Amino acid sequence: MYKNYNMNQLILPLDLEVKLQKNDIAFHIHHLVESIPREAFAPFYQETGCPSYHPKMMLKIILCGYTQSVFSGRRIEDLTKDSIRMKWLAQGYEPSYRTINRFRIHPQMQELLRQCFVQFRCQLVEEKLIDQQAIFIDGTKIEANANKFTFKWKKSIEKFQTNLIEKSNRLYEQLLEEQVIPAIARENEEELSVQELEIIVSKVEEVVDDYTAKIETSNDTQERKQLRSQRKTPKQIVKQIHDWITRKKVYQQDLELMGERNSYSKTDRDATFMRMKDDYMKNGQLKPGYNLQVATENQYTLAYDVYPNPTDTKTLTPFLETITDQYFELPKYIVADAGYGSEVNYQNVLETHERIPLITYNMYRKEGKKKFQQDPSKTNNWPYNEKTDSYTCPNEKQLTYQYDASRKDRSGYIRTFKVYQCEDCSDCPIRSLCTKAAEGAHRKLYVNTKWEQQKSYIRQKLSEPKTAEIYRQRKIDVEPVFGFLKANLGFTRFSVRGKSKVKNEIGLALMATNLRKYAIREW
Template sequence: MAFIESKNQFWTLPPDIRDLIPSDHICYLVESFVDEMDFSEFEIRYDGSGHPAYHPCIMCKILLQSMLDRVRSSRAIARSVRENVVYIYLAENPQPDFRTISDFRKENKKLITELFKNTVKAAKDLGVIGLEQLSTDGSMVKASASKNNVVLEEVLRVIGEYVKNELKKSIEIDKVEDEHFGNCRGYDQLNESEKHKVKAVVAKYIKQVNKDKSDTRKKEIEDIIKEAVDEFEKDSIEKVSLTDHESRFMKNKKGTFDLTYNTQITVDHKLGIIVANEICQDRTDTYQLKSQIELVEGNCGLLKEGTKICADNGCYSGNNIHFLNQKKLDPYIPEHEEATKTSTESVDDIRFVTSNFKYNEENDEFICPENQKLKFVYEGYDKERKNTDFTKVLNAENVSLV
């Protein structure tokens, strides 16, 4: 039997890479979409002498294609640029390595956001987004951070002071001894576990500095400590991670606590296209609904009156209902599960939960189970949540509905 042999055959003429890609492949849409974007700001930034940079148009094409292929790893994207004809075509033969791809994503967040907005705008222009019904939901995404690298504020400040002093001396790792820490203010007040944490972290950073022998690395370590300290001042938290200081401890579906981010997504019902997304540090979804609606309107324009807004009971609050009613949107948000009476609770204890209050849109007031009206008085500021909180009054008693 004869077999087709092609291994040792040569091309008479060099092939066109597009002959290897189906004519209806989505990469052509990606190419035409990105080619219409304005990159003049980048061209001005990179104008002048120096090593040529990869054009942001190329980087956006391979990043957008990787999003469609659900490939998030910069190393996997770099491998595709070397081996996958679709990515080779979009990259126009240059092969940026994983670090270049990773740095581009981190340093050009504004451009990536603009790329998403343009995608939503194009979908709207094509008529595949209806904006008649939207659904919003949140999901916890585990951060790439270890619980072992979490420290208390007082421990972090001790680490910061000691690292700052010892890095100036270029101390070697074998000189990190207890007597050095004794000179550090606050160290003697830490317990044994916290003292061990200080010594371990300081030893790690000093080892890195001795290995790199550069002032740049010293500056990076000092910045890590400063950024972590800033998180304590920005948010009322007990512990912060040194490897991912912006992550927060949140309860997952298994009932355990992990260093996590809260991701919010809003989807249009017509074809399930995402029209808004955001990542936050809030442990609940209650305060994210307003932000998502504002993002949708920023991406797609003002929503029409009567647009259906769907969310789970995590978004059920007086603030959210008031906000949606003000914009004349149609909310579909289930109330919180009715409180169950325990052996130690009376009926009166559970009657006045917020889910038992009715809202009168016309008069902007709530009606309690006793048929008493709670009139709007003023807007307060919730320092812990950093959000506006409506306060209502019932028979001269302040009642805060959240």
């Protein structure tokens, strides 16, 4: 006996919601999008032309596609025709892949995603899934949708630009010396600008035109031959200067595009070449990518942003500002790994945001080891006399305070140091272990008082039971998010180009990981 099966019998359509399981992820997507304020969807409204699909429906089906590890517009379109949950979310509509792709790169999509994260966090707070005591910050690099072999490097461009400046200056001096052209008013004596090169080439072209006119009016074969020979060099100079002008404009444009970066990709100019963990060729090949920064709690992503710089140190300050301005008020504790430990970051968290940084620094773990603490060559272990403001080296010599010094890094931050100098380093038996200074020079010790105070503060905070427990939570809070994103969701490479589009796509992917984790909590 079989259950009734008849392909020729008409069956009335049922509400697809009935076919979905009680805790299906489609319901969570629906409730989240419906909780977003109506004002966030207003920019998508258009009064003219064919009525557009409702932005709520478009956001729902795209989020649903991402939760199923489907990132292609064509495949999301296919799901609206095949998947029950997608049919229910779309309510029978089947937008084309072009419509889907246009929607997810819409200029207002970034604000819509921001509202999505804000509402999701409110939902987590209401259900007491997060306690708002701390946020855990970390970063990962994701490969850009760009060619791996079409790149521009800042050092190469600066080298080529320097050579061009030297050649153009040398040629200008030669033209003045040979009285080919008169002197021109220069804004910068060290470098000829594009406008000045154009003036020079116009004057050399006048010389070429003068030779051409003489050749045309002369009937003497030998004279014409001699004039053509004399015209050859100015014509070559004109061609050379035109080439320099073109290259100079390209170099200026490249350096302007790079800004503080060291490289960029020709196919995605916002992407920077970085060293990725997924090194398939095992040769340290750099790939174009973006540095994704996330702030999490209880393994839920609460805020995110993308940056072009490959290291995490310089991302903390702008990321905290982004969180404060766009997402939520910072909690009491800011937790991150040693990649974020720097003087400027500690100062920003403590003084600007007035929060407690639970952020280690590079030497934190090594300084806590017995071997380091018993090593006499480490200046951290040298005795300090507060009364005389001096240090004592392992050879029992005094390093007394001499003067203050300062250093400015690439970002413009100024660090202040107290400089101490040894009274006498001659005939020291451990000189080779202590200093690399030349013979006759005495050991100098540079002490950054502010940095030492910050490190002492961090060591004290991480030694307290409560804060130490919070810091230990970091590895099992923020790290799994990247595992969910790359391994479970399968999001390892962007499919769009440009920072704004990339930010939209990673926002959809991170919200998809949030919804998947949220949906399975009751299973």
